[in-house]
Structure formats: structure tokens, C-alpha cells
Amino acid sequence: MNISRRSFVAASLAAPFAFPSLLNIRTGRPWKNEKIRIAKVGCGGMGSSDLSEVAKHKSVEIVALCDIDRRQLDVLRLGSKDKDGKVIAPLFASAVAFADWREMYAKMSDKFDAVVVSTADHMHAPIAMEALNRGKHVYCQKPLAQGAYENRRLAAVAASKPSLVTQMGTQRIATKWRRYGGKLLRDGAIGPVKEIYAWTNRPAGWWPQGNPRPEGSDPIPEWLSWDLFLGVAPVRPFKDGYTPFNWRGTIDWGTGAFGDMGCHMLDVPFYELQLGRPLTAYCTPVKPSTDQFPESESVVLTYAATPKTSKSGLTLKWFDGGQFPDFKAIGLPTGWEGGKGGEDVVKGDGGVILVGEQGIMWFPIDSAWARIFVDGKAVELKPEDLKSSNHWHDWIDACLAGKKDACASPFEKAGPMCESLSIGAMSSLDPGKTLQYDEASCTFTNSPVASAMLKRTYPSGWKVENL
Numbered sequence: 001m002n003i004s005r006r007s008f009v010a011a012s013l014a015a016p017f018a019f020p021s022l023l024n025i026r027t028g029r030p031w032k033n034e035k036i037r038i039a040k041v042g043c044g045g046m047g048s049s050d051l052s053e054v055a056k057h058k059s060v061e062i063v064a065l066c067d068i069d070r071r072q073l074d075v076l077r078l079g080s081k082d083k084d085g086k087v088i089a090p091l092f093a094s095a096v097a098f099a100d101w102r103e104m105y106a107k108m109s110d111k112f113d114a115v116v117v118s119t120a121d122h123m124h125a126p127i128a129m130e131a132l133n134r135g136k137h138v139y140c141q142k143p144l145a146q147g148a149y150e151n152r153r154l155a156a157v158a159a160s161k162p163s164l165v166t167q168m169g170t171q172r173i174a175t176k177w178r179r180y181g182g183k184l185l186r187d188g189a190i191g192p193v194k195e196i197y198a199w200t201n202r203p204a205g206w207w208p209q210g211n212p213r214p215e216g217s218d219p220i221p222e223w224l225s226w227d228l229f230l231g232v233a234p235v236r237p238f239k240d241g242y243t244p245f246n247w248r249g250t251i252d253w254g255t256g257a258f259g260d261m262g263c264h265m266l267d268v269p270f271y272e273l274q275l276g277r278p279l280t281a282y283c284t285p286v287k288p289s290t291d292q293f294p295e296s297e298s299v300v301l302t303y304a305a306t307p308k309t310s311k312s313g314l315t316l317k318w319f320d321g322g323q324f325p326d327f328k329a330i331g332l333p334t335g336w337e338g339g340k341g342g343e344d345v346v347k348g349d350g351g352v353i354l355v356g357e358q359g360i361m362w363f364p365i366d367s368a369w370a371r372i373f374v375d376g377k378a379v380e381l382k383p384e385d386l387k388s389s390n391h392w393h394d395w396i397d398a399c400l401a402g403k404k405d406a407c408a409s410p411f412e413k414a415g416p417m418c419e420s421l422s423i424g425a426m427s428s429l430d431p432g433k434t435l436q437y438d439e440a441s442c443t444f445t446n447s448p449v450a451s452a453m454l455k456r457t458y459p460s461g462w463k464v465e466n467l
């Protein structure tokens with residue numbers, strides 16, 4: 001029995017009719033004034049936002065930093081200089097630095113209580129799962145994991161650990177309008193939902209997709225641990241430009257535009273409509289690349305009925321890279337915004353439209369507002385009672401308060417949604433064919449090539465308990 005399980009049992013015995021107060025994993029007692037000690041994996045890009053947001057919380061201490069790019073660690077621990085040569089003091093001088101998260105876990109596991117993961121997608125599952133295995137609370141960036149099976153396992157293991165609090169990094173779900181949209185769906189504002197349309201203008205112009213694998217290799221920079229970036233992905237030679245950021249369009253490391261942006265738009269619909277796993281996935285024929293996701297695609301996923309959908313079930317239609325739904329056919333009125341609206345406003349950077357039996361609901365990608373249309377007319381919405389919150393601090397507060405259920409995107413909810421996103425993304429590896437998803441095995445029954453990425457085999461030497 002691990003310490004966290006023992007703590008939970010003790011709390012349950014002490015207060016059998018109350019929600020068990022979460023105990024400090026370190027002391028075995030309820031949290032008081034001591035700080036929650038955090039280890040941060042992946043410190044550049046979104047990792048830097050994650051780090052600064054969690055560090056702003058008064059009860060947080062950053063004790064360990066891990067990155068495969070030594071430059072990221074040096075800035076945080078040793079400081080930097082601005083363009084005029086002025087010295088900028090380090091933010092986390094006393095944190096211990098690591099290139100390899102496994103070494104960090106092995107050497108410091110007794111010195112931190114929680115882990116924040118912001119690496120490339122393909123490493124989310126091993127790093128987050130090993131944190132759960134070691135009894136740590138986890139905040140993991142979206143998508144929760146790259147493969148369907150990894151998402152399934154993270155959700156199941158998080159559910160089996162009553163004393164651990166988890167949150168996926170989809171901070172937009174903490175906005176007032178997204179909360180309000182969720183409430184409207186819960187209250188049945190548009191009736192049973194029959195279709196979801198979601199679209200993003202990415203990847204075009206944001207990161208490369210649709211290209212063949214680059215030839216040759218470049219020298220590995222002295223600051224980069226390339227083998228650790230690869231981690232559980234197949235070995236390949238280093239090329240300039242793979243990391244940071246651009247990795248997300250490559251099949252070995254990312255989830256393409258669907259997995260990347262779908263999380264921000266589909267979380268509220270998934271959680272509120274209680275969608276399960278898709279029955280089928282179909283990706284339109286795309287320009288083939290065996291190395292990257294397509295530069296443009298549309299994908300259809302079908303779902304069985306839930307109490308919140310039409311009796312015949314629900315269809316999710318995804319569009320990216322310059323493809324869009326037919327807004328007029330959906331029934332969304334154009335020009336409704338005082339004449340300034342029309343398709344360009346609707347398209348924006350992306351968005352999601354839910355078609356219900358009694359109305360249509362629309363969120364833009366940034367969740368700055370929600371709209372409902374009934375019989376072609378906009379309904380006035382007033383989310384006065386709801387406030388936005390800080391998604392990172394919601395997680396820390398939930399860790400401190402022992403409220404496992406207080407987070408908006410716990411792994412138990414995020415896992416099933418990201419399983420769907422993985423299925424959608426990987427359907428592009430076998431386009432132009434209706435793929436049948438087998439929920440029990442987390443694979444397609446009629447596509448070995450796409451199934452290999454839904455449930456990937458880690459290279460020898462990589463074994464993570466529970467994955």
C-alpha cells in the first residue's frame with residue numbers, strides 16, 4: 001500500500017460521513033501552512049506559462065525543474081541578460097535541475113508532492129503515469145496523451161487513486177462563458193444534441209504538416225538531449241527545427257491540428273453530453289505523408305446515444321487547415337451581428353457549433369462568449385452569476401482542500417475526450433475509409449496502420465507501470 005492510499009484510508013476512518021480531507025502526502029496530516037512542492041517537466045513554451053501560473057500561488061514551492069533543453073533550465077536557475085546586457089535574476093535559483101524526468105523521479109520523489117507536465121504530446125502519458133504511480137498530484141497539458149490507450153489508462157489510474165487530484169491543461173474551460181455554456185447544455189437549452197461541428201484554421205501557417213520526412217541529419221546541439229526528447233517514440237536522426245514547438249504536426253510526437261486544438265473546443269460538449277467512445281471514424285482523402293498529419297482534413301466521428309443526445313446518437317464533424325463546415329446548411333444565421341457578421345466572423349480562428357433538436361449553440365475558439373439561436377434568432381444570454389477562475393490555481397486549491405472532484409478537467413473526464421481526439425487524429429493515417437473502433441481493445445478493427453498509433457508499442461528499455 002502506498003502512502004497516499006494509506007492517507008486516504010486514515011481520513012475515511014476519521015470522518016466516515018464527510019468527504020475525506022486530502023492529506024499532505026509528505027506529513028500524512030491535513031495541509032496547513034506548508035507549501036505544496038512541485039516538480040516541473042518541460043519548462044519552455046506553454047511550460048513556461050504553466051510554471052509562472054502555478055508559481056504565483058502563495059502555497060506553491062517549485063523544487064525541481066526538468067527539460068531536455070538545457071537553455072531553458074539555465075534561464076530559470078542561473079538567470080539571463082536582456083538585450084542591453086542587464087542581468088535578469090533567476091526565478092528558481094534553488095530548484096534542482098534535470099534533463100531526464102526518470103532521474104528526477106528516482107532521486108527526488110520524496111521531495112515533491114505534485115508534477116506539472118508540459119512536454120511534447122508523446123511523452124505526456126509516461127511522465128504523468130509515473131507521477132500517479134508515485135502518489136503525486138498531476139497537472140498535464142492537453143491533449144492528455146497521444147494514443148487512445150494511454151488516455152484510457154491515465155483516466156482509469158487517476159480514478160483509482162482517491163487521494164490524488166488531476167487536471168488537464170485546458171485553461172479556457174475556467175472562463176465564465178465556457179462555464180455558462182456548460183450550464184446551458186446541462187439545462188437542455190438546445191434540447192437533445194444531434195450534431196457537433198468544430199473547426200480550426202490550424203495547422204496552416206502555425207506549424208508544418210503534410211510534409212515528407214526530412215532527409216539526412218543535423219548535428220545535435222550541445223544543449224539538447226535528443227534521445228530524451230524521443231523518449232518512447234521511434235529513434236530517428238536529429239534535424240534542426242524539430243523541437244521546440246514544430247514537433248506537433250509529426251505523427252511520432254504530436255496529434256496534429258485535431259488533437260492540438262480539439263481539446264480547447266470539445267471539452268465542454270464532451271463533458272456535458274457524456275459522450276463515450278466513437279463507433280466509427282472517417283477522414284476524407286488527404287494528401288498522403290507517412291511522417292506528418294495532413295495539412296488539411298475533415299473527419300467524421302459517430303457516437304451512440306446518451307441521455308443528452310438525440311435518440312439516434314450524435315455525429316461530430318471536424319475541419320482543419322482551411323476546411324470549414326457549411327454554416328448556412330447548419331442553420332446558423334449569417335449577418336446576425338448588426339450586419340457586421342457573416343461567414344468571416346463565424347470562421348474566426350476556429351469554433352464549435354452544437355446542433356440540438358431545439359436550437360443551435362456556438363462557442364468561438366477563445367471562449368470569449370457563447371451564443372444560442374432558436375428558430376434563427378439569437379437568444380439573450382446573461383452569465384452574471386458565473387465568474388472565470390484560474391485553472392492552475394483551481395488544481396492547487398483542490399490539492400490543498402482534498403477536493404478531487406473540484407477540478408473542471410480531471411483525467412477521468414479528459415481521458416475519454418482525448419481518446420476520441422486521438423481516434424480522430426489517427427484516422428488520417430488510413431483516409432477515405434470508415435474505420436470501426438473497438439472500445440475494448442482501443443484499436444480499429446479494420447486498420448492496422450492507424451491502430452498502431454492508437455495503442456503504440458514503446459521501444460525496448462521503456463516500461464512504465466500501468467501503461
Ligand SMILES: NC(=O)c1ccc[n+]([C@@H]2O[C@H](COP(=O)([O-])OP(=O)(O)OC[C@H]3O[C@@H](n4cnc5c(N)ncnc54)[C@H](O)[C@@H]3O)[C@@H](O)[C@H]2O)c1
Pocket residue numbers: 041042043044045046047066067068069072099101118119120121123141142143169170171228229231243244245246260
Ligand atoms: N493549454 C494551452 O493553451 C496550450 C498552448 C500551447 C501548448 N500546449 C501544450 O503544451 C505542451 C507543450 O507545447 P509547447 O508548444 O509549449 O511545446 P514546446 O516544444 O515549445 O515546449 C515544450 C518544452 O518541453 C521540453 N521538453 C520536450 N520533451 C521533454 C521531455 N521528454 N522532458 C523534459 N522536457 C521536455 C522542451 O524542451 C520545451 O522546453 C503540448 O502538449 C501542447 O499541446 C497547451
